[in-house]
Amino acid sequence: AQKITQTQPGMFVQEKEAVTLDCTYDTSDQSYGLFWYKQPSSGEMIFLIYQGSYDEQNATEGRYSLNFQKARKSANLVISASQLGDSAMYFCAMRGTGFQKLVFGTGTRLLVSP
Amino acid sequence: DSGVTQTPKHLITATGQRVTLRCSPRSGDLSVYWYQQSLDQGLQFLIQYYNGEERAKGNILERFSAQQFPDLHSELNLSSLELGDSALYFCASSPGGGGPYEQYFGPGTRLTVT
Numbered sequence: 001a002q003k004i005t006q007t008q009p010g011m012f013v014q015e016k017e018a019v020t021l022d023c024t025y026d027t028s029d030q031s032y033g034l035f036w037y038k039q040p041s042s043g044e045m046i047f048l049i050y051q052g053s054y055d056e057q058n059a060t061e062g063r064y065s066l067n068f069q070k071a072r073k074s075a076n077l078v079i080s081a082s083q084l085g086d087s088a089m090y091f092c093a094m095r096g097t098g099f100q101k102l103v104f105g106t107g108t109r110l111l112v113s114p
Numbered sequence: 115d116s117g118v119t120q121t122p123k124h125l126i127t128a129t130g131q132r133v134t135l136r137c138s139p140r141s142g143d144l145s146v147y148w149y150q151q152s153l154d155q156g157l158q159f160l161i162q163y164y165n166g167e168e169r170a171k172g173n174i175l176e177r178f179s180a181q182q183f184p185d186l187h188s189e190l191n192l193s194s195l196e197l198g199d200s201a202l203y204f205c206a207s208s209p210g211g212g213g214p215y216e217q218y219f220g221p222g223t224r225l226t227v228t
Contacts, residue, residue: 045219101159
């Protein structure tokens with residue numbers, strides 16, 4: 001079974017600063033995928049970034065990068081140059097081998113202040 | 115805009131009633147997933163369909179059922195509704211039934227059972 005742990009219920013950051021949202025995972029699968037989603041107050045789930053377990057490079061998408069440390073089973077999301085519009089809930093999720101369902105963490109609420 | 119559509123956006127109904135939630139996947143995507151987001155359970159996988167066939171089942175109650183039609187749209191039927199069924203129901207889609215595919219989420223249907 002897969003498990004995702006997000007230990008930061010809330011994070012605060014000032015505009016233009018970088019912030020790291022923590023995510024650790026547990027799985028016995030050799031092949032798996034890790035995802036980050038953003039959920040603004042409007043409710044939709046917005047896909048941000050994906051990292052495969054066999055990818056050697058850390059994934060990056062614009063201001064988002066995923067700091068993947070396989071041995072430590074961590075997949076932290078780094079947002080560079082935070083913007084006010086980044087204020088939202090952020091969910092880490094994973095998918096195991098042969099299973100397409102996503103298992104989600106409990107989320108981290110990020111608040112970006114001016 | 116993820117390309118996944120869900121209707122209705124909001125639904126208010128009474129206990130004991132039955133409702134149908136509808137989802138149209140992104141063009142070309144064959145897999146549809148249903149998730150439930152509630153305050154006490156977080157984001158939970160309910161069920162997956164791939165090209166019209168049920169592929170995986172999660173924590174879906176017996177009172178709930180789903181299907182995927184030949185045009186690939188999907189419906190989630192919730193019956194004998196209880197107060198605890200109040201939640202945000204998401205549909206997501208991906209191109210395949212397996213493999214390293216991202217899942218793109220629809221805007222969700224917010225169900226309130228009174």
